[in-house]
Amino acid sequence: MTFNTNFSYAYDKPATSGTIKTCPEDFRVVELPDYSTSGSGEHVYLKIRKTNANTGWVAGQLADFTGTSNKDVGFAGRKDRYAIAEQWFSCYLPGEQNPKWEKLEVEGVELLDVTRHTRKLRKGDLSGNFFELTLQQVSPEPEDHQTLEVRLQRLRDSGAPNYFGEQRFGRDNGNLECADKLLKGCKSIRRNRDIYLSVARAYMFNHFLSTKISEESWSAISDDESGPMYGMSRDPRPGEDRLPGECERWCEGLQKLRVKTGSRNLKLKPRDLHWRFEGESLHLSFSLVAGSFATSALREVMDYKESDH
CATH class of the missing domain: 3.30.2350.20 (TruD, catalytic domain)
Known part of the structure; x- marks a missing residue:
């Protein structure tokens, strides 16, 4: 397709x-947290500088090093792979568990700081990026x-x-291909379901915004105006009838998978x-x-x- x-x-x-x-x-990217760590708690927070490394891959390396599962490692957002990026990760290590962090040796990974906090670091736990x-x-x-x-x-x-950046769609739009299969009922794609659902919704949002610009002009869009992140809805969402043809089946798929609707600002400043x-x-x-x-x-x-x- x-x-x-x-x-x-x-x-x-x-x-x-x-x-x-x-x-x-x-x-270069530096994550800007929207929280302050308490210095104590069941979750170890690690400030990492990664070079040419995928965020998810780094999380997996931390899970292996600490002997925890991938689901016990958290991060606020994925950063560009081909870059030098500083971001925080959390590892669930209750009690006195405290690995010898000086022995952490992972290619492209440098440990900058270690502290503790009371809860897991979750997606969206940041104010922005520099x-x-x-x-x-x-x-x-x-x-x-x-x-x-x-x-x-x-x-x-x-x-x-x-717009969601082109990297969201994968090399040669490979992530979009997987999203299309998932939303058309292919069960073999379920392993990375959340990633491909976000890819599909990003593509749909970009088309909504692109159409709005071409039909109304950029100057007509206010700074605080938002657009739809498509999902489960009783009534059609704005612009749904002007999305590309492949998105009709996607809307049905999002409904069946009970993906919650949302919104996103149309302008970045x-x-x-x-x-x-x-x-x-x-x-x-x-x-x-x-x-x-x-x-x-x-x-x-x-x-x-x-x-x-």
Whole structure:
């Protein structure tokens, strides 16, 4: 099946180009917690710096090291794999259990801090993420810098469509293929059910927002306006009749699986956005609220490509 992931731009597609993630140091992420740890409790909290490592894989390595099950390891959100990312994990280790953390040796994993808390770290337990990005192979020409400056100022002032990033859909949209099978009743896909359900809902949300931009214009969307995260609903949700054809069966599947509906803000607004040019590089730093993707902000500035890994 072919999936359309060419979503509308807030204004127009950028003409200038660049490359992201040429090396891990070019894509840095720091998780911003929305809690304070108590220093005691049944859950050990670990601040990890991971390099070119998948968040779920790191969680599995921690489970193996501590002798716990994967379900006893928590994290607030998945971070980019091809990056240097700092984030917290929790491990359920009640009583006096205290592994010799200095013996934790996992490729691409560095332990920065250890403490304890009274509850497991769960998805969404963060206020946002801070990003430091370096784009390479950017034109050094003054007129191209001026074009990028205009787009960066517009991003700072007016934000960008709060699309789920393309990485959510997997390489060659492989995650969408699995989501399609799951929502059409394929039982062999059930193992990663929650992941593929989120992929399907992300795709549907992106299409809702893309259609709204093309039909109403970006300027007509207010800063606090939200759109539907499709799921179980007695009545059709807004925009459901204008989703791609494959989504009709998906709506039925979400109903059968009793997935709760939700909402998501239509705009993302970077906080403390700063930039500087250096030769053929563009350095960016900014913060985003939890759930927003740096690449969704970046696509409004530059027609970027990701380096081969």
